[in-house]
Amino acid sequence: MLVLPILVPLSTAAVLMLAPKRPAPQRWISLAGSVLLLTSAVLAFLRVNAAGVQVLQVSSWPAPFGITLVADLLAAMLVVAVGVVGTAISVVAISGVDPRREAFGYHPLLQILLMGVAGAFLTGDFFNLYVWFEVMLVASFVLMALNRTREQMGAAFKYVTINLIASSIFLTALGLLYGATGTLNMAALARVWPTLSTSGVDTVLAVLFLIAFSIKAGLFPLFFWLPASYHTPPAAISAAFAGLLTKVGVYALIRVFTLLFHSAPPALFALLLAMSAATMVIGLVAALNERDFRRVLSFNLVSHIGYTTASLSLLTPAALAGAIFYILHHIIVITNLYLVSGMLLKLRRTTDMKGLGGMYRDQPVFSALAMIPIFSLAGVPPLSGFLGKLAIVDGTFDAGAYWVGGLVLAVGLLTLLSMGRTWADVFWRPADEAQDLAAPGMPLLVAIAALSLLTVAMTIGAEPLFELTSRAARQLLQREEYVHAVLGGMR
Amino acid sequence: MEALLALASGVLYAAGIYLMLRRRLAQLIIGIGLLANGTNLLIFTAGGLTRARPPVIPKGAATLVQPYADPVPQALVLTAIVIGFGLTAFALVLAHRVHGTVGSDDVDDVGRER
Numbered sequence: 001m002l003v004l005p006i007l008v009p010l011s012t013a014a015v016l017m018l019a020p021k022r023p024a025p026q027r028w029i030s031l032a033g034s035v036l037l038l039t040s041a042v043l044a045f046l047r048v049n050a051a052g053v054q055v056l057q058v059s060s061w062p063a064p065f066g067i068t069l070v071a072d073l074l075a076a077m078l079v080v081a082v083g084v085v086g087t088a089i090s091v092v093a094i095s096g097v098d099p100r101r102e103a104f105g106y107h108p109l110l111q112i113l114l115m116g117v118a119g120a121f122l123t124g125d126f127f128n129l130y131v132w133f134e135v136m137l138v139a140s141f142v143l144m145a146l147n148r149t150r151e152q153m154g155a156a157f158k159y160v161t162i163n164l165i166a167s168s169i170f171l172t173a174l175g176l177l178y179g180a181t182g183t184l185n186m187a188a189l190a191r192v193w194p195t196l197s198t199s200g201v202d203t204v205l206a207v208l209f210l211i212a213f214s215i216k217a218g219l220f221p222l223f224f225w226l227p228a229s230y231h232t233p234p235a236a237i238s239a240a241f242a243g244l245l246t247k248v249g250v251y252a253l254i255r256v257f258t259l260l261f262h263s264a265p266p267a268l269f270a271l272l273l274a275m276s277a278a279t280m281v282i283g284l285v286a287a288l289n290e291r292d293f294r295r296v297l298s299f300n301l302v303s304h305i306g307y308t309t310a311s312l313s314l315l316t317p318a319a320l321a322g323a324i325f326y327i328l329h330h331i332i333v334i335t336n337l338y339l340v341s342g343m344l345l346k347l348r349r350t351t352d353m354k355g356l357g358g359m360y361r362d363q364p365v366f367s368a369l370a371m372i373p374i375f376s377l378a379g380v381p382p383l384s385g386f387l388g389k390l391a392i393v394d395g396t397f398d399a400g401a402y403w404v405g406g407l408v409l410a411v412g413l414l415t416l417l418s419m420g421r422t423w424a425d426v427f428w429r430p431a432d433e434a435q436d437l438a439a440p441g442m443p444l445l446v447a448i449a450a451l452s453l454l455t456v457a458m459t460i461g462a463e464p465l466f467e468l469t470s471r472a473a474r475q476l477l478q479r480e481e482y483v484h485a486v487l488g489g490m491r
Numbered sequence: 492m493e494a495l496l497a498l499a500s501g502v503l504y505a506a507g508i509y510l511m512l513r514r515r516l517a518q519l520i521i522g523i524g525l526l527a528n529g530t531n532l533l534i535f536t537a538g539g540l541t542r543a544r545p546p547v548i549p550k551g552a553a554t555l556v557q558p559y560a561d562p563v564p565q566a567l568v569l570t571a572i573v574i575g576f577g578l579t580a581f582a583l584v585l586a587h588r589v590h591g592t593v594g595s596d597d598v599d600d601v602g603r604e605r
Contacts, residue, residue: 127567134574138581145585153585153592154601157516160582164523165511167578171530171571178564179537228602 217249235342538564
């Protein structure tokens with residue numbers, strides 16, 4: 001059951017490799033695979049929701065000796081989000097990516113990427129997490145570098161280099177972790193960790209993990225690669241990257257901090273908090289300085305990652321529940337916004353605000369749909385972004401971290417400014433001279449509509465969803481259910 | 492032996508980081524490769540060294556007899572070597588491409604927007 005969200009994209013990729021190389025069959029097989037992935041993810045989630053943490057010991061090797069797949073509520077919800085994003089991207093790809101990418105394996109690579117992300121969320125072993133990271137990265141490297149324009153090659157090279165360095169740091173941490181504890185199974189580590197007497201090693205490890213995952217998540221001062229590369233590939237690629245890849249970094253941070261470093265010295269949490277605060281502020285200031293829609297999005301993406309890690313650093317159930325809610329909201333909304341940027345690119349051949357404007361008059365349906373993610377990201381009530389921020393602010397005040405809550409509010413206000421200005425420039429302001437060059441692509445519009453509807457659904461269903469994230473947060477902080485599910489009564 | 496391997500690992504890290512700070516693409520990639528090898532040595536050493544005691548159950552015994560070499564770090568290193576090899580190969584091809592497109596192997600030129 002748990003292996004399905006990994007197995008389905010793998011099989012889809014294999015079928016795609018063997019299927020005829022013409023675009024039409026590739027596109028439809030890819031879509032079918034993504035829908036199957038979403039279905040299997042939802043089934044796994046329902047199981048976890050009803051029966052608690054689900055565990056699969058691969059080949060029946062008992063933990064901690066074999067590879068363990070574990071799904072708690074957080075992992076299960078994130079895998080569902082992977083399915084949603086994958087399906088949306090596959091729908092977009094029906095109208096075509098660029099021909100060069102499609103000819104050189106865009107569709108199978110996207111499935112491999114989805115497999116890597118789902119695997120990273122589901123694995124219960126740190127070395128296995130490293131392997132999934134690499135699967136995901138190699139797929140993203142190739143997707144990024146498949147086009148030979150000068151801008152994209154430069155962006156791809158930066159992206160590859162920084163990620164290779166992050167992987168090396170992660171691997172270094174794994175080597176030391178194994179040396180100190182003799183296991184890399186997450187649940188076994190959680191059990192062994194408190195009895196570990198070698199003080200000092202835990203701080204070194206915590207900082208190494210923090211650096212490695214902060215690069216992947218895009219935290220200050222390690223986020224500069226992200227805005228430098230995410231705006232170059234076509235929307236059907238950057239939407240998947242923006243929605244999923246940084247979230248894997250955040251997920252890994254949540255996992256190590258709740259499972260291992262929960263009783264680490266306070267200085268470590270202060271460091272994470274300071275990095276998050278700087279990420280929120282600097283990402284936003286940079287966003288206000290940009291005049292290109294996709295770059296505004298990149299910096300807003302960075303800024304919002306800071307919200308989630310700031311609440312993580314408080315490690316209270318309320319703050320963590322807010323963070324999880326925010327991650328789910330953010331995956332849907334930012335994916336949608338990158339698709340909106342793809343639509344703008346299709347309509348006007350640019351995402352520079354100078355060439356945009358007048359969209360509200362020319363494309364009323366598209367504009368109305370785009371309004372939802374834009375204002376949800378900005379945090380306008382009653383949309384999901386507002387509710388997510390409310391939950392985070394609530395959590396920080398609960399934990400007594402008033403300045404963090406204040407900062408979240410201030411940054412939220414400025415985000416409203418950033419996104420409001422973007423809305424005005426792109427959609428409201430009369431166009432200078434540009435007219436529509438092409439009709440909007442129907443599949444793209446369908447995907448944007450579906451994700452916008454999902455955002456609305458998350459707003460209406462906020463109450464049960466928040467209950468769910470609160471349960472997920474409690475599960476993360478109590479640990480015992482997770483550890484017991486993996487290891488059983490065994491010592 | 493541990494001291495020697497630790498030293499070698501440290502030298503590889505230092506050389507790798509030094510090379511990554513250079514400006515040419517080829518040096519950057521060699522640096523990443525050295526860093527990966529330093530990491531592999533570190534995993535191997537941190538996992539504990541036991542010489543000439545393979546983890547094989549001796550004749551007549553029911554379980555392994557202490558001390559024996561831990562096979563897990565070796566499996567980890569093996570995996571890491573394979574992944575590192577693939578990534579280095581990819582990075583080399585990419586660098587070749589970048590050189591062909593940008594017409595320079597200076598990281599400053601590659602990084603420039605246009």
